[in-house]
Each structure stands twice: as structure tokens, then as C-alpha cells.
Amino acid sequence: GAGVSQSPSNKVTEKGKDVELRCDPISGHTALYWYRQRLGQGLEFLIYFQGNSAPDKSGLPSDRFSAERTGESVSTLTIQRTQQEDSAVYLCASSLRPGTDTQYFGPGTRLTVL
Amino acid sequence: AQSVSQHNHHVILSEAASLELGCNYSYGGTVNLFWYVQYPGQHLQLLLKYFSGDPLVKGIKGFEAEFIKSKFSFNLRKPSVQWSDTAEYFCAVTGSQGNLIFGKGTKLSVKP
Numbered sequence: 001g002a003g004v005s006q007s008p009s010n011k012v013t014e015k016g017k018d019v020e021l022r023c024d025p026i027s028g029h030t031a032l033y034w035y036r037q038r039l040g041q042g043l044e045f046l047i048y049f050q051g052n053s054a055p056d057k058s059g060l061p062s063d064r065f066s067a068e069r070t071g072e073s074v075s076t077l078t079i080q081r082t083q084q085e086d087s088a089v090y091l092c093a094s095s096l097r098p099g100t101d102t103q104y105f106g107p108g109t110r111l112t113v114l
Numbered sequence: 115a116q117s118v119s120q121h122n123h124h125v126i127l128s129e130a131a132s133l134e135l136g137c138n139y140s141y142g143g144t145v146n147l148f149w150y151v152q153y154p155g156q157h158l159q160l161l162l163k164y165f166s167g168d169p170l171v172k173g174i175k176g177f178e179a180e181f182i183k184s185k186f187s188f189n190l191r192k193p194s195v196q197w198s199d200t201a202e203y204f205c206a207v208t209g210s211q212g213n214l215i216f217g218k219g220t221k222l223s224v225k226p
Binding site for chain 1: 146163215
């Protein structure tokens with residue numbers, strides 16, 4: 001595709017529900033990153049995939065967060081039993097290779113937990 | 115752990131004024147540095163990046179940044195801003211997993 005796409009663009013959910021956020025990276029990009037931006041704060045790194053492998057999951061905020069990636073394409077970020085503090089914009093980025101290659105960002109998913 | 119500081123939260127300038135946005139990072143070794151911009155309603159996009167070589171880096175739309183290793187700084191500059199430069203600007207450094215570690219961002223408002 002032309003760029004990184006994310007869906008849904010907006011998600012409103014009730015506290016305690018599970019949500020699934022999707023990211024479609026640029027075709028051919030092996031590296032994929034998830035970040036989140038809470039109101040008034042900078043972007044916080046969550047997890048990184050090289051291919052379909054996530055070498056380090058320590059950036060995920062809690063065990064309610066999980067992510068997976070199918071091959072070198074779509075990734076999903078799942079938040080179980082959502083809490084109000086999970087409200088944020090979740091951004092996905094991809095790059096040709098990990099490290100110094102430019103990361104291209106998607107438009108984000110705005111998650112609101114009521 | 116690496117960290118990035120952007121000291122200006124909100125900068126307001128008139129058109130044609132000069133711009134300098136501060137960015138400091140914490141790590142003393144080899145660093146890869148970036149400035150990203152987010153225009154209203156748009157995606158984050160890369161303005162410029164520094165990996166090695168000439169410490170004065172030129173980016174898109176007339177922006178430049180200077181890497182000063184002794185000051186752990188990578189300040190963004192533009193000699194004459196336009197209304198269309200109104201946006202949020204983020205400084206970032208590469209982390210251990212190739213991820214970006216961002217500062218909290220600086221909102222720039224340019225008055226026509």
C-alpha cells in the first residue's frame with residue numbers, strides 16, 4: 001500500500017471490555033513498531049516486531065497488553081479488560097529494516113475507555 | 115536509559131520570525147537523532163535525521179538541525195517561519211531495539 005494504515009480510526013469502549021487494534025505496514029517493511037500517546041505526554045514505545053517475532057515485550061505497560069504479527073504484514077495490538085488509563089492514541093510505524101531506517105507512521109487509533 | 119528533553123512546550127511566533135526548538139538527549143555514545151513533525155490532522159512525518167558526518171543536517175521545508183555532541187543537543191532551526199509551519203514537533207533518538215524514544219513535543223503556532 002501507499003502508507004501505513006490503521007483501523008479503526010476511533011474506538012470507544014467501556015471499561016473492562018477487550019479491544020483489538022490493527023496495523024497494516026508498508027509492503028516489504030520488515031520492522032513494525034507500536035507506540036502510544038496519552039494526552040499531554042510524548043510518544044511511548046510499546047513493542048517492536050522484526051518479521052513476526054517480538055524480541056522484547058518489556059515495553060508493554062501491563063500483561064493486559066499483547067501483540068502479534070502475521071509474517072511480515074498485519075499486526076494486531078490487543079488490550080484486555082481495558083482501563084480508563086488505556087485511553088490514548090495508538091500509533092503504528094514500519095521501516096524497511098530495524099534501526100536507522102526511517103519509520104513511517106500510520107494515522108493512529110484513538111481509543112477512549114469510558 | 116535513553117531520554118529526550120524538549121524544553122519548550124508551546125512556542126508562538128509571527129510569520130517571518132526565526133525559529134529554534136531545543137532538544138537534548140541523555141546518552142553519551144553513538145546516537146541517531148530525528149525530528150518528526152505532525153501537522154494538524156496529519157500523520158507524523160520525518161523532517162530530518164542525523165546518523166553521522168556533517169553535524170548540520172538539512173531537512174524538508176527549509177528546516178535544519180545541528181548536532182552538538184558536547185552539549186548533547188540537536189536543536190531544530192528555521193530562519194523564517196510561515197503560517198503553514200504550525201504543527202507539533204518531536205525530537206527523537208534511536209533506542210536499543212531500533213525504536214524511537216521521543217521527547218514530549220513542542221507545539222508551534224505561527225501567527226499570520
